[in-house]
Amino acid sequence: MTVNYLLANGFKVHDYAKGEVIYPPDAAPRAVYFIKSGKVKMVTVNAEGQEFIQGIFKANDYFGEPALILNKPYLAYTIAMQDCEIIPVYRDTFFKFLDENTVFSRKLIQNLSERLFYKSMMLEELANEQAEHRIRTLLNYLFKDLDKDAELKVTRQQLADMAGLRVETVIRTIKKLAAQAELKLVRGKLIKV
Amino acid sequence: MTVNYLLANGFKVHDYAKGEVIYPPDAAPRAVYFIKSGKVKMVTVNAEGQEFIQGIFKANDYFGEPALILNKPYLAYTIAMQDCEIIPVYRDTFFKFLDENTVFSRKLIQNLSERLFYKSMMLEELANEQAEHRIRTLLNYLFKDLDKDAELKVTRQQLADMAGLRVETVIRTIKKLAAQAELKLVRGKLIKV
DNA sequence: GTCCAATTGTGACCTGGATCATAAATTGAC
DNA sequence: GTCAATTTATGATCCAGGTCACAATTGGAC
Numbered sequence A, B: 001m002t003v004n005y006l007l008a009n010g011f012k013v014h015d016y017a018k019g020e021v022i023y024p025p026d027a028a029p030r031a032v033y034f035i036k037s038g039k040v041k042m043v044t045v046n047a048e049g050q051e052f053i054q055g056i057f058k059a060n061d062y063f064g065e066p067a068l069i070l071n072k073p074y075l076a077y078t079i080a081m082q083d084c085e086i087i088p089v090y091r092d093t094f095f096k097f098l099d100e101n102t103v104f105s106r107k108l109i110q111n112l113s114e115r116l117f118y119k120s121m122m123l124e125e126l127a128n129e130q131a132e133h134r135i136r137t138l139l140n141y142l143f144k145d146l147d148k149d150a151e152l153k154v155t156r157q158q159l160a161d162m163a164g165l166r167v168e169t170v171i172r173t174i175k176k177l178a179a180q181a182e183l184k185l186v187r188g189k190l191i192k193v
Numbered sequence C: 001g002t003c004c005a006a007t008t009g010t011g012a013c014c015t016g017g018a019t020c021a022t023a024a025a026t027t028g029a030c
Numbered sequence D: 001g002t003c004a005a006t007t008t009a010t011g012a013t014c015c016a017g018g019t020c021a022c023a024a025t026t027g028g029a030c
Helices: A003-008 A065-070 A091-100 A102-128 A131-143 A156-163 A167-179 B003-008 B065-070 B091-100 B102-128 B131-143 B156-163 B167-179
Strands: A014-016 A021-023 A031-037 A039-045 A051-058 A077-080 A084-090 A184-186 A189-191 B014-016 B021-023 B031-037 B039-045 B051-058 B077-080 B084-090 B184-186 B189-191
Touching: A003 A031, A003 A084, A031 A065, A031 A091, A039 A084, A039 B102, A051 A102, A051 A156, A051 B102, A065 A091, A065 A102, A065 B102, A084 A091, A091 A102, A091 B102, A102 A131, A102 A156, A102 B039, A102 B051, A102 B065, A102 B091, A102 B102, A131 A156, A131 A167, A156 A167, A167 A184, B003 B031, B003 B084, B031 B065, B031 B091, B039 B084, B051 B102, B051 B156, B065 B091, B065 B102, B084 B091, B091 B102, B102 B131, B102 B156, B131 B156, B131 B167, B156 B167, B167 B184
Parallel strands: none
Antiparallel strands: A014 A084, A021 A077, A031 A084, A039 A051, A039 A077, A184 A189, B014 B084, B021 B077, B031 B084, B039 B051, B039 B077, B184 B189
């Protein structure tokens, strides 16, 4: 089950505008969402309005399966970070496909395993590490599949919301890391060394 | 694939003494481990020796699949919390079974989804919430499948290592929660209300 | 070019929980 | 029962990063 497969088989595409909520926490899950274009963030928000970015999903990714599979209400908001085209695949269709398709089933298991890895890594950071270490680990992870001199297109606020820190702390720490030549800053942009 | 199935089919059981390391971080995964008896903790440890408990696994649970599936080195230690009997299922056997058995494959997907839920919940707590809220959420989760007046068999230190706090903070906070009647304390034991 | 919104940047002050030190209670082994 | 090890408990101090208050840059829209 891929975006191309879904398009070829006449699944409907739904447009979401930048900032639109695809689903809120506590809603009952009805579908898995495949992204044809755009980017979404999955965020939990506490009583004070403080956001934490649980994950970011881009074209050809899908999201929302864990809640559907467990039939538990969502924990997080999922919000379009830009205009998005998204294909919902409803419960029965998804489960039928899952049962009939070993390859997809195996891919899903891999995908869930990857997300667990990321979350385990971040839990260790949030539980045990100081701001500088957290940001270094996070930047490392995000720089991973970029080339030298490429720009990491992420704001300080987004990094703060991924690392459980405040934007001022991220700004100060990034300047420090840049001074230690762990990355380059070109007019505020984060450049991989 | 269950412990009973493995026993009935002649899989070897390996004994681990309390405190023994089943695998350390950075080791290459070779198997999935099924627990016949005992309890294990999965912990990451930072440079200062500070532990974080990523998860606890008990009889009939299995652990170690994500690393095996992604073929990435382990992130965490897995350590026997008491004397344990554990059945390792090696790579090829596990994958063969996974491909041939839709029911188990579906169960694994559910299992991974549950772990993701727990980690998402804890990430939100560690990123955004204060000590009291963290401990309340964690206790809630652990009390979930206990009856009223049952004892939660977990030390303050273990709670601290799950919540990213220090044992003194957990002790002080639990007294506070007990004073607010959110739980009972009977000679230091945590009793569900 | 001008304007405006978003983002980055900085200083000063404050606080929750870490740290350190030490004691009391509980549990298990013998 | 005694003894040692583990766990719980408490008080005093400290500090990383949160908070608040502005200022400076940057990037788009027109």
